[in-house]
Amino acid sequence: MNRERSVRRSALWRVLGCLLMVLFAAACGRGERASATTRDSRARPRLAVVTHGQASDPFWSVVKNGIDQAAKDMDVTVTYQAPQAFDMVAMSRLIDAEVARKPDGLIVSVPDPAALARSLQAARDAGIPILTINAGGEEARKMGALLHIGQSEYDAGKAGGERFARAGVRRAICVNHEVGNVSEDERCRGFLDALTKAGGEGRVLSVNAASPTDMQQKILAATTPEVDGVFTLGPAAARAALAALQSANRLGTTKLATFDLSPEILAAARDGQILFAIDQQQYLQGYLAVVLLAQYAQHGVLPAAEAIPTGPSFVTRENAAAVIDASKKGIR
Structure with missing residues (x-):
């Protein structure tokens, strides 16, 4: 087995392990909800997502599909915001606006840690839990994020x-x-x-x-x-x-x-x-972020990991047809 295949297999097992923890947390969450011992008194948490990518972009539309599906599966309210173009000043303002609304959790991409540091600090000061997706994995912990979902x-x-x-x-x-x-x-x-x-x-x-x-x-x-x-x-x-x-x-x-x-x-x-x-399987980035943050907001549970890797994997001539089938369903 070559080194690349070994690295990919190791990453896959880490993802599968984290997914098992997510499913376990969801099962525990259902039991806690039934016994009315939730962490938050609100039955329907509200999560906010702010990324640097527009939902109309083909890549980010798949992220949005994952977010929307997870919101339905977890019965939570999720808002999605992004600047009109790659604009860190505008993105920072969007984060500030969401922080002012006091969501139960904030999901963000962090393409420029320095530019977004002040806004994310304001979220932490307000006691809002943060998960990062897609961009910013190397800086996620330093910026106070509970977990990063994406790839190195x-x-x-x-x-x-x-x-x-x-x-x-x-x-x-x-x-x-x-x-x-x-x-x-x-x-x-x-x-x-x-x-x-x-x-x-x-x-x-x-x-x-x-x-x-x-x-x-x-x-x-x-x-x-x-x-x-x-x-x-x-x-x-x-x-x-x-x-x-x-x-x-x-x-x-x-x-x-x-x-x-x-x-x-x-x-x-x-x-x-x-x-x-x-x-980088961006559908999983959106989906898992909502599932995990919803569980954390309601029950205080979270996988014991700094990051959940969703990539890299490679699409080539040999496997493109299968991925095309998945893309027609909005998940690749």
Whole structure:
């Protein structure tokens, strides 16, 4: 068994172990509710979710699906807020507004810990329990979060770099479409560290996610003849890279891979246009966060772990069809 498979299997067992604890907690919670010995007198807790991703975004819509399903399963009220674009000032204001409403729990993504520190401190001062999802895992405990649900972005990027190296890539660009997002920085850092260790080299290319045309043009200009790999950090940048490589007739000679999934990315993986897509199972991030925080708000129970890893896993030509079936149900 190679190292990557061993790491993935270890992560899977940790997730399964945590899920068993969640189910046990839910069973205990039902018993406590029946005997009216709940931690909170309110029968229907209210949770607030604030992320840096809009629910209309294909990636974040799946997170929202998980949140909505968990809210139904746990019989809790959940609100979802996000800024119109990647804007930490606006996100901080949204958190402040939710804190003022005094929810029973707060679920947040933390793409920029420094920018959100004051708002999260206000939540802690108000006695509001916090869970983090998706971004901010490395800083979650320092910021007072009870638990993080997501993946190590550095490790995921590193695993992607190792796969690129095994595929023969020696010179690559890592396309960062969200400058200022610490998680994206970590993804590129892990990717470039792995590629460099394998004898290759690479650099970060910053692009504007708000302009697909700008992304495509910059990726095309950066993909000089010696560049044989393009690694993107999300579906929007991957679509731009795919278009750039197709326009230059380099799709077969320049390897392309990305973080995260969308219908277009899954189709490209199925057709062999993308080497792989890194899947962090964002549905679980939304679903588990609501389940766990609802249990904590009502009964004071929580898994004894700092983080629950939901990734990375890899979608390739071999398994893309199965993932496409799940995506049609809104869970991948």
